[in-house]
Amino acid sequence: MxxxxxxxxxxxxxxxxxxxxxxxxxxxxxxxxxxxxxxxxxxxxxxxxxxxxxxxxxxxxxxxxxxxxxxxxxxxxHGKSRLMLADLTSELTALEMMNYAVNVVHGLGYTRVFTPENYLPRGGDPEPVIAQGKQLVTSGLKWLSRRLGSNEYVLGEFSIADGALFYVEFWADRIGLPLPDACAAHYQRMLQRPAVRRVLMEEGYGSLYR
Ligand SMILES: N[C@@H](CCC(=O)N[C@@H](CS)C(=O)NCC(=O)O)C(=O)O
Structure with missing residues (x-):
């Protein structure tokens, strides 16, 4: 199957x-x-x-x-692949970073920006919720950027954790939020990868990242 x-x-x-x-x-x-x-x-x-x-x-x-x-x-x-390093410290870092990107930056921040109605009584003003979401995304990306430091990828080499970091960076780019330095460099590095380009092309964003 x-x-x-x-x-x-x-x-x-x-x-x-x-x-x-x-x-x-x-x-x-x-x-x-x-x-x-x-x-x-x-x-x-x-x-x-x-x-x-x-x-x-x-x-x-x-x-x-x-x-x-x-x-x-x-x-x-696909354990023999290069997408997960074998040692426990790398696994813990991957979990920490993915969890933060998915559940804090996305789960607390972007959901307020993209679906503010879920946080409001019917007819409520979405603007303060969107502003709060952007603030949460901004501070979350700063944390991720500091944690990434001078690493080219989350674990040094490309791994499963970079998929999560990429999509929260991609969304910042889409809505015009500036990326902190280490995230900006990581994002550009990701955009050079043939697989990332293929995916963006297939998902309808090819013209943006030629
Ligand atoms: N924590 C979830 C997040 C998934 C999620 O929220 N996906 C969004 C799209 S980015 C979704 O399916 N939204 C539709 C909905 O919740 O009705 C995960 O790890 O997969």
Whole structure:
């Protein structure tokens, strides 16, 4: 059975899409249109009761429904790949950075910028929530940048953790928030990678990053 990957172009699933391409895996892509409600259909919810993307169904039929589990599975089940370093310290750093990017910068910050209505009573003013979201993203990216320091990639070499860092940098670029120095350099480095370029092209952002 092929790996099945449920994704939405330009969303957090872009980070996983990059890892799949970097690993040169064969996988089937299923496009989920969040605006149209594709992630709320009974069929989708039967597979992922959270109604979120990314979802990845492994070649053994196991259903993985969050960024960290999918990234970890990719690093582990292709353990001889270069996407996960073997020692415990590297694994802990990868977990720390991915968790911070996905659950703090995205989960607390970007959700306020992209879906302020989820934080407001009906008809409430979205602007203060969006401003708070931007502040959380800015301070979160500063933390990630300091933690990255002079490393070219999160663990020195490219690893599963760079997929998560990339998508929170990509979104900052999309909404015009400046990236702190180390993140800006990491983002540019990522944009030079053939797999990243392929993914952006496939997801409809090719013309932006030629
Ligand atoms: N913590 C989740 C975040 C996933 C997530 O929030 N995805 C967003 C798109 S970037 C989503 O599916 N939103 C639709 C919804 O929550 O209804 C994970 O690790 O996968």
């Amino acid at each position: 092929n790996i099945r990957f449920y994704m939405t172009p330009g969303s957090c699933s872009t980070g996983i899409h990059i890892l799949l391409e970097e690993l040169e895996l064969v996988f089937e892509v299923y496009l989920v249109d969040l605006m149209k409600g594709d992630s709320r259909t009974p069929e989708y919810l039967a597979m992922n009761s959270k109604g979120t993307i990314p979802t990845l169904v492994t070649n053994e039929g196991e259903v993985l429904t969050d960024f960290l589990s999918i990234a970890w599975w990719l690093g582990r089940s």
